[in-house]
Amino acid sequence: MPPPIPTKLPSRVLPSTAAVGTFGTFGPSGALRVLCAILVLVTFGACKRSGGSAEGGGSNEAPQQSIRISFGVQDSTISCATGGILVRELGLLDKYLPKTGRYANTRYQIEWKSFTSGPPITTDMVAGKIDIGLMGDFPSVANADAFKAAGKRSVYTAVIAGSVDGGGNAILVPADSPVESLSDLKGKQISVPFGSSAHGTLLRAVRELGWDPEKDITLVSQSPEVGGTSLRTHKIDAHADFVPYTELFPFRKYARKIYDGSSAHVPTSVGVVITSDFAERHPEIVVAYLRATFEADRLFTDDPEKYSELVQKVSGVEAEVVYMFQGPAGIQRRDYSLKPEFRKGLETAVATFAQLKKTVSVDVNTFVDDRYVRQAAKESGLDYDAHLADYAPLPITAPDAATGRPITDPKLAAQIWVKDEPKVRAYATIGAAFTALSELASSGKTARATYVHDRNTGLKLLADFAYYVRGEGSEIAAFLLKKDAETWSRAHKGAAPARFDDVRGKSVAVAK
Template sequence: MKVSRGKPIFNTIISLFLMVSFVLAGCSAGDAEAENGSNVIRIGYQKNGPLLILKSLGTVEDRLEEIGYTVEWNEFQAGPALLEALNAGSIDLGRTGNSPPIFAQAADAPLVYMAAGKSKFKGSGILVPEDSPIQALEDLKGKRIGFAKGSSSHFLLVKALESVGISYDEITPAYLQPGDARVAFEQGNIDAWVVWDPYTASAQINSNARMIVDGEGFTTDRDFFLANKDFAIKHKEALDVVIEEVQKSSEWANQNHDELIPMLAEVLKIDEASIKMSVERRVYGVDELSPEIMEEQQKIADTFYNLDIIPKKVNVQDALIKE
């Protein structure tokens, strides 16, 4: 049975999505042609993840130059804002977690999936203070739990509660972005916190957090590489080059933790011990968009629809490039 309490969540997210999109659209012609006559591919990245590593290594620029493209990098604090820019045509390619694309698709954003990242469920989990009486999922009933609404953590929490027969209505959600949730967690204003690495690792090491479960059995917690649909149709060769270079830089990251850890620690302003924990429990890389992976996405979309968080059914297959 669907409940109605989730609609304000979606309406807030989508209102912000559309407002920012209109602003961004006014600042961009949505054209890949640069003043010097070459093609430009505008890549949106966040301060964590495969595209940050790619940017730091600087390998994709040479590959793209060979086929007549230059690169423009644009930094974003979170996936939803990145997808707003993608919708507005202000960037051409970006990477987010598994849930933001579903919200964007529900808002009819013209995006397409290009590739998937490797599963990283070990770094996502439900945290409680070390001295908390909460020992298992069953103990979360009636508790105040912090997480980012519409995020991969939102989905993880729903599935974890479901596994022990607790409905979403039987907890008190505190919709908080990681920075605010960290403060609330340390001050005891929330009983539990659902989040992803490197925030998970940092809390475990620096805030005496204890993980009661990770994402295993609940979510693969993949990320996805997404493109503006119009750009993807016209410039698929360039996008394919970027994905190839993401894979190469991911292989480098997997094999060179001694260089990767200090590089990420400096950029993210997080201690090396936390970065070490986070990179050692994940594998970087790219997977093709197999039927199994898209079915994972469909289950997330269906879950958010059944909770009335998005207002209509989303078919994730509609956001694939048709060959």
């Protein structure tokens, strides 16, 4: 049986031993600080603020205030890892929480609550149970709309990870299904977690085919866990989902991807949404949290294999899948900057709601607020504007494991994670990687996972499920879709598309 994915992580309350943090741009006026100080001295309490409570001290003790910081995260949605699991498990937030000025002698009550999708996080945020939430673009827009309906407001403050091309959402079919593309699903039943970013991707993909989603397909709402079971037991024709299920189900061998969000080139992201009340009252804490996510990102970049293993331990999502999304040349880029494409993704989500005949009253320009992430970058010594202009994927820095030469074109490259080896091996060509697989088999070793990249888009693929074309000479090109492989073959006078088991045994010798 595949390892289970937890549906909810129990809340945790952790006392803070934070280092000093600073923030001046949005802090209260000097007069208000003086007033708060006077009230503290008179009442032996702290100024009461939302998200926290004041605790009085004894006559010989300094007054102490207690501030609750409640996070709604998605542990199994591994795009959130550097904003959730790593920050929590490594205790990174404590390093940055402010402890001077109005935060002197503050006791922080930190709560972490994990969900499998964004909508329930929004429910708890509107109810005042969560201050900071991590969710995709589609749920984020729904969050803003729900807050407005309640006479409140939330703000989108930063990105944790995303893809300007839309990678991360996909449509899957059972592994042995004859379906090769979305166009084969007309009249079929497709399930999707309603209200998720995958829901939006599916609707846009259907519209691009000229179909009416209410007539040409039957949509069923299913959670990722139920959708996975439906695929495995052939109770559904197809299932649309988001990170990590788009690769997790194929990795577990019971599903196959036939459509990736990158095909539509609609940006997608997972971002940080905060109740405006909390952000306005505690901007220093918001900045502290964002700085903690920056450190988590740096740690993951330096050792993706190690932290992929940590994410697996906590979330139940295999490290091989985590690495596929978050490692070098991964499906999504860990990116804190609010790029124009990610803003566009939010605007597209607003338009997609209209397709559902649901009007959302969300102005993306006022919903997105980059002041906090800019301040966090400044305090961390990072150039925010330079990062905003940087679109390069995390590079494959390891040299070719066979030749020692640098890898210059990720679209041609391949990687193998060998069992019992701490680092993923990189190869400049697919042919070299397939030769290495044969050598591994001869020496009694096995591969945990083998990765290749779509020749057209650069999308990272599980080698087992790609289509391959041997072109002129020794080049082997990989593709997600059979039709793309056929098109490339005709253009390059290549052989007919073949699957993994048919190609790997005919791999070329490694160039010396």
